[in-house]
Amino acid sequence: MARGRRQVQAISARLAAAEALARVATGRSLTAALPAVLGQVAPGERALAQELAYGALRWYPRLCWVLDQLLERPLRRRDRDVHAVLIVGLYQCLDTRIPEHAAVSETVAAARALGRRRASGLVNAVLRRCLRERTSLQAGWQALPSARYAHPDWLLARFREAWPANWEALIEANNARPPMTLRVNRRQRAREAYLGELQCIGVGANAHPLAPDAIVLDEPVGVERLPGFAGGAVSVQDAAAQQAAVLLAPEPGERVLDLCAAPGGKSSHVLECQPALAELVAVDLESVRLERLHENLRRLGLSARVIQGDAAEPGHWWDGVAYDRILLDAPCSASGVIRRHPDIKLLRQAADLDGLQALQKRLLAAAWPLLAPGGMLLYVTCSVLPMENEQVVRPFAAEREDVVVRMIDAAWGQATDHGRQILSGESGMDGFYYACLVKQ
């Protein structure tokens, strides 16, 4: 194949961010939409394109409200691309330090590149009016919770109900840029030694006080800059997710099962912490995601038995030998990691929660028979909604006589009736829930 003329011409950072946003607005996740779009951006502009896409999504509910105030009549459905360019423009005007003239002129240029008649004039008019009326707009969104907190109303209501004392801090964390946290591979390096290596290349970092292998970077950097990354010295993983291996704490010679394992962050941490396992079996449904698990294990120099299978249907893949420890990282709303995946604000609907809870209950019930007597199952979600956590574990523990809840004694999070909850942003961590269930 020869390169097409238009492929040589890169698209601008603004246009790329708008394109990613438009794809998310049609139901795709940002993680799926962004790489394809970034590929068309000149390498030097990719970081800006990514920052604009994430930022515009982080403030999306507010920016949509602002746009509604500034448009004389609503955009038509087929003007989704123009809508996306406008949102990216408003984000630059309201929430970044990009000089006003650059924000306006570059976004107008992006609108022109869409090739839509009158789009560039509209973008110019809307952005200039936004800058003129900024003060009164700010006063306006203070009065409207979804715009003020930049979250959909249904999610705000759930957070308020679940965490009456902490919901504002939680929301503030959801709207903040997350730290980049590393996990040092303790088979290769001590954490202190790796902090030294980072210091040598001028990357500011600190040990996380509540996770033994975690290092928090002052500023995010590309993984290719991290010493020894390709050779498996470190992985990128939030400190909250690193509690899984600490809590699971398998003994030498034990058999461990990781359900819904891909992309394998927790599995590989368990293997790094306990080299003398009899076996670690990692199960996931999606072959594409399992490919990433294989990649991670390869990079870290670890091995596991990887099975493509449905965790809800162990009959299809289980060999009948019980496991000493089971890690069930259940699919969830991801309401605890909104700061890392701001597209959740658009993609997740209140109606999804019932289905997710049913799935979580099914997975827990399906996993339990695979656990040996005396063994422990660790139930994990990256959600802060009790509906996916306590309300899954409580009825399960109440219905079965062989379930003993082991309370988690830790310096992080807060105790709930059956487990422990980390609220998003607490000690710099993602929002996670853990419950330890021991079989009698």
Add this chain to the structure above:
Amino acid sequence: MSKLNILQYPDSRLRTVAQPVKVVDDRIRALADDMLETMYDAPGIGLAATQVDVHERVVVIDVSDERNEPRVLINPEILKAEGTERSQEGCLSVPGYQDTVERAEWLHVRALDRHGASFEFEAHGLLAICVQHEVDHLNGKLFLDHLSELKRKRAHRKLTKQSRLTA
């Protein structure tokens, strides 16, 4: 290594459906190396064995700007394709003609590497387009076949006139 001759449209040999590679041996590795050299020299970002008149399922690709990420795909299979994307394509066998083609924007691909080991990867953007373009070649298909009848005929007239003039 040696540079190979690239068949030019409307050469009917471009319509041959290539056979799967049975054994990845030194002969196939030498073919892949020659194809890479031919592709880099052209310059192109992908080349299928069909285009150098070898009718076995071998493809080479490098879509990187720095021209330092050569990929060899033997017996490539597109396991999954999602989304649509329109972009302008050209072809080393159809020089001087470019047009917009609609392709899937995301692929899950399986192939053998130069050692005969099976591997899988996901592709999007230009890589996804290029994989589809090259797999088409192995099936005797050209990007022109994706155009509307009117555009295809116009391209055919232009290209055959060109080849008569250079013949």
